[in-house]
Amino acid sequence: MIVKEWCMYCGECAGVCPRNLIEVREISLNFNKEECKDCRICVKACPVQALEKGDD
Numbered sequence: 001m002i003v004k005e006w007c008m009y010c011g012e013c014a015g016v017c018p019r020n021l022i023e024v025r026e027i028s029l030n031f032n033k034e035e036c037k038d039c040r041i042c043v044k045a046c047p048v049q050a051l052e053k054g055d056d
């Protein structure tokens with residue numbers, strides 16, 4: 001997952017992941033990539049379009 005620089009670390013994406021794979025830290029997001037099923041619910045939930053599917 002690619003996190004754009006305008007991410008405000010609001011935690012919205014972490015709250016909607018059905019597998020609870022996103023950890024919001026003060027200035028970073030941590031994704032459990034191995035467990036991610038690519039459902040993109042988190043991408044759609046972001047109010048500022050700061051998530052993009054990618055290799056990171």
Ligand code: SF4
Pocket residue numbers: 003006007008009010011012013014024029045046047048049050051
């Ligand atoms: S919902 Fe968007 S702005 Fe909020 S923490 Fe997730 S990526 Fe960042």
Ligand code: SF4
Pocket residue numbers: 016017018019020021022031035036037038039040041042043
């Ligand atoms: S794509 Fe789906 S499974 Fe992967 S982190 Fe986002 S909400 Fe969770």
